[in-house]
Amino acid sequence: MTLDMDNVEVFDAGEKGRGLRTTKDLCPGEVVFAEPSFAAVVFDSLSQQVCHSCFRRQANLHRCAQCKFAHYCDRTCQTACWDEHKQECAAIKKYEKAPNENVRLTARVLWRIQKDTGIVSDGQLTSVDQLEDHVADMLAEDFKELKIDMQNFLDYCPKTRHGKEYISHIFGIIKCNGFTLSDQRGLQAVGVGLFPNLCLVNHDCWPNCTVILNHGNQSTLNAAYHSKRRIELRALSKISENEELTVGYVDFLNVSTDRQRALKHQYHFDCTCKSCSEHLKDDLKMAAKEIDGNKPSDQLVKEVQEFSLECLAKVEAACTAGDFHEVVKLCRECLHKQEPVFGKTHLYHLRMLSTASEVLSYLQFFSEAAEYAGRLVEGYMKLYHPNNAHLGMAIMRAGVTHWHAGLIKVGHEMICKAYAILMVTHGPNHPITKDLESMRMQTEMELRMFKQNEHVYHSMREAALQNKPMAEASSVEDNIKALSHKQ
Ligand SMILES: [Zn+2]
């Protein structure tokens, strides 16, 4: 297997250790490199709903007759994956159940390392076992979990040739380098995989690249045309030759101290990026509302923040319980309290707006959902990088909500805007971009019809006012009926 790594080279990034930089100028949306997974597994909780080969969420998956654990779209997916699954299949059969995802992934990585011994594939910039494991920095609770996983691994693979130290090294590598894979719609995390070259790309809170899993041609029913699980590293902005390539390991929608804490906990480093050291946009994320230079008192801001946090916890509990009407009630109450106190970019306000618009749109209260989604997008646009994938997805959802609410003009504009962002972050061949493209065409057509009807409507009014005979009265009436029906 040859990987095209011509656009990048490994370099010494100082305190950050190794890093990757470009060897040429890159444009927004350009694929820096693509890489198939070295190994990947579907999460335990979704093992019957997601194909273990192509990671698509699919109804009626076909079960492996041997281990009765692995599930596939069809024979083609199963055959494509057999090499990866063969040893796992036998191990699960013998162990009489499947161990957890950490243990399954570690086993897959070790089998692959064993199989690949002596084969140096082109474009592999690092060997898997040279990645950082941070076992020595692990918190006590994580270390306890590692020991349990380790014991389960030894029961699952009793004949392993590897020593305990090497096995825990691999567990550690997966813990801090594992990449979460989402389903074909980008809506749900479905598994975890290891992509060694990608692991060399360091973090920045305001990165110049993004990573996307590309499931290939979604419309193809025949799995033979499904592409292999592979990620693409895509440039978000113009990047000059020799510049370091970075991705965001954590969401930018947290204040710098919270991002730093999360990065330290999971990835064991202190982020000193420009956004963190200069606390960029932290003020916006905690902003109080300002009217004519007047701000609410610090005490009031503090109270509403505490109220919001409590409310967010209650909302989460109600969501888990599936009580969506309770969620709506809590959101409305909280948004009402936040309104006079928080700025439009306050994080707690945005979190509330996000949940409120999702749930209301699920309950088909589209007009209210659209209003919140619009405010959410407005806030996001002030905080996120203009080509951020989360921003693109949020604008897409807001566009769909507006469309459903009958606000076709704004809906269409949002869908176009989302499409432009996803062309950069996901690329033209990603299934989500393809969905967006057809929504863009659909809304464009509906908008044209709406405009035509509006025109007809106005000309009819004019005609009535001037008492002129109507040429195509019946067709005009039909058009207006269609218009009022749509709205
Ligand atoms: Zn499949």
Ligand SMILES: [Zn+2]
């Ligand atoms: Zn099997």
Ligand SMILES: [Zn+2]
């Ligand atoms: Zn940072």
